[in-house]
Amino acid sequence: MKKSISIILLASSLLFILLSCNDNDDNYVPEAYRKILSLKESGIKDYSMNANQSSITENILILRGGGEPHSESNMEMYIMSKEEACEAWGYELEQIELIPSDSYTFPEGTVLKLDAEESYRYIPITFYPSRIYNAIKENQEAQWVLPIVLHSLSDTINQSMNKLLMRIDVYSPLVTWKQDEIENIEIVYKEKELPITLQITYSENNTLDFEATQDDNIDLKTLVDNFNKVQGTNHELLPESSYDLHSFSFTADSKTATSKIILKRDGLTADQTYVLPLKLKLSTELIDITESVKYLVVTNPKYCFEDLDKSKWNIVYCNSEIAGWGQALNLIDGNNETAWVSNWNYFQWYNIAEYDDLYFGGNVSLQDAQFGNVSATELHPNNYWTCIGRRTASQIQIVVDLGESITLGGVGFRKNNNELGDIALKAFEVNMSETFTFNPPYENLNNYNLLDDGNDWGESVIEGETPLYAGDFWYTLADMKTSVIKSGRYLKLHPLSTYHEGNPFCSSVHELFVKKLISVDGKSVTD
Known part of the structure; x- marks a missing residue:
């Protein structure tokens, strides 16, 4: 009996302990x-x-x-x-x-x-x-x-x-100009169509359809005044009647929009420069427009020119050169380090008109040339006619085949350094002809200095005086007091004087350039 009671008590104690442990586990995490x-x-x-x-x-x-x-x-x-x-x-x-x-x-x-x-x-x-x-x-x-x-x-x-x-x-995505904010435009003909492109920046894509147009609330005259102040110019505002500006249309998935502006000569003064400020507004407020103003600087010259490609040019005649380093070919070779230099020292005859000094090969002796023992039946080694005697600057003639018939607009000269011997060309004139005839021998040896026999050069188209320092110098119809509009394939360069006071035979220049005339007052010269 006592043993049974002890077992019951022991079991009760164990149950109490177990229940106590469970209560502690429940409260272990606060x-x-x-x-x-x-x-x-x-x-x-x-x-x-x-x-x-x-x-x-x-x-x-x-x-x-x-x-x-x-x-x-x-x-x-x-x-x-x-x-x-x-x-x-x-x-x-x-x-x-x-x-x-x-x-x-x-x-x-x-x-x-x-x-x-x-x-x-x-x-x-x-x-x-x-x-x-x-x-x-x-x-x-x-x-x-x-x-x-x-x-x-x-x-x-x-x-x-x-x-x-x-x-x-x-x-916000930003609409900006894709081209330069100052753009120089020349109206060559009656009208000029100019494409202008806008672009969206600060955005990977565009999800909107919208338009950009000129902001009518902007005071264009004030913008032109500000432009002139900054640039140091005095240009006028382009009249509204002289241009048509189309709107720019952006479409979803496109980040650029190109429109056009039509510039017109009507109402403009020839050789006057105008400015048109472009300040845009957008048809949406979800995209910003640049605050930058694009300025079109518009000119409408009386004469418009185009640079002539020299790749087709050839020298066909030069009556005074130094063979090799001073040959006439140097005028058209595109090399700034070479120059045409007249024959200023060799074969110093007092009366060159008495001798046939036409150079036609590599075996002409001074004695043969002096006493006329040779006939001019062969070409110069460089495939153009030349003479071996020296001449005063005003007797020199150089003829260039331009490779095509053009209407002459202007000529340019490059003087590459300040050494007198390389930049001695002073006054000059330029003539044009559709054909060039040279059939030696001539009874009148002065034709070597005039090239009149069989040629019709007419009056000079361009004339001028180059300065005595290095640089590129242009002379165009716009610079002439009276404009002679003449076309031709052959250009004759005739030096008139030299800066070399101690040697009247010396003339020289590094490069020759030509501009062809393409329009007068907006009208094409080929019409």
């Missing part, structure tokens, strides 16, 4: 640490958006931990006030603004729940960038934000990881 909620990315986070995006969705990650994480949790996300945000992140009130309440939504709401099997959850928030952008334009000095705080009545919140300041910048 209540505050059973479920702990936090934001994965707390603190400050920056977001960039484009105004032409209809919407953009970001996610906020909520984490759950603690000693008993496998149970349901309830929480709520609050938007903090501006004052609370300033206190939490150290801003002054004027430094931040809260984005408008209609510029974002929480698609799943702000009252949230984590099921027992969930240890985290992504909470989507959708932004509407265009609405934020419109608000930003009202105060561009402030930082626009959305301050969020996580709160729960049933679970513990990690107070060091429960606040997120979303700092938001919305960059």
Whole structure:
């Protein structure tokens, strides 16, 4: 009997101990640490958006931990006030603004729940960038934000990881000029069609259809005055009747738009320079337009020219050169280091007209040339006629085959250094002819110096005087007191004087250039 009572007491004691242990296990994790909620990315986070995006969705990650994480949790996300945000992140009130309440939504709401099997959850928030952008334009000095705080009545919140300041910048795509902002335009004919291209920057794509047009509210005269002040010019505003500007049409998925402006000579003064400022506006507020003004600097010269390609040129006659390093071919070789130099020293005859000095081969002796024992039946080794005697500058003639018939507009000379022997050409004249005839021998040896026999050069087209220093120097019909418009394939360069006072036979220059005339007062010379 006593043994049975002892066994019962022992069993009771063991049961009490076991029950006591279970009670201790239940209370081992304090209540505050059973479920702990936090934001994965707390603190400050920056977001960039484009105004032409209809919407953009970001996610906020909520984490759950603690000693008993496998149970349901309830929480709520609050938007903090501006004052609370300033206190939490150290801003002054004027430094931040809260984005408008209609510029974002929480698609799943702000009252949230984590099921027992969930240890985290992504909470989507959708932004509407265009609405934020419109608000930003009202105060561009402030930082626009959305301050969020996580709160729960049933679970513990990690107070060091429960606040997120979303700092938001919305960059509007910007329409800018694709070409230079100052563009020089020459109206060659009656009208000039000029393509102009705009481009969208700060955006990977374009989702809008919109137009860009000239802003009618801009004072164009004031813009021209500002342009003249900066550039040091005195140009006039291009009259409205002298241009037609078409609109620029952007389409979705296209980041460029090309339009055209028609420039007209009607109503313009010849050789006058005008300026047209282009300042645009857009048909949408979701994209910005550059504040830069594009300036078209428009000229309508009486004479319009085009540089002539030298690849077809040939020398066909030169009656004074130094063979090799001073040959006439150097005038058209495109090499700045070579020059044509007249024969200023060799074969010093006092009366060159008494001798046939036409050079036609490599075996002509001075004696043969002096006494006329040779006949001019062969060509110069460089395939053009030349003479071996020296001549005064005014007796020199050089004939260039341009390879095509052109209407001469101007000539240019390059003097590449300041050495007198290389830049001695002073006054000159240029004549043109459709044909060139040279059939030696001639009874009148002076034809070597005139080239009149069988040729009709007419009056000079271009004449002038080059300076005595290095540079490129142009002489065009626009510089002439009286304009002789003449076409031809053959150009005759006739030096008239030299800067070399001690040697009247010396003339020289490095390169010859030619411009052909293509229009007069907007009318093509080929019409």
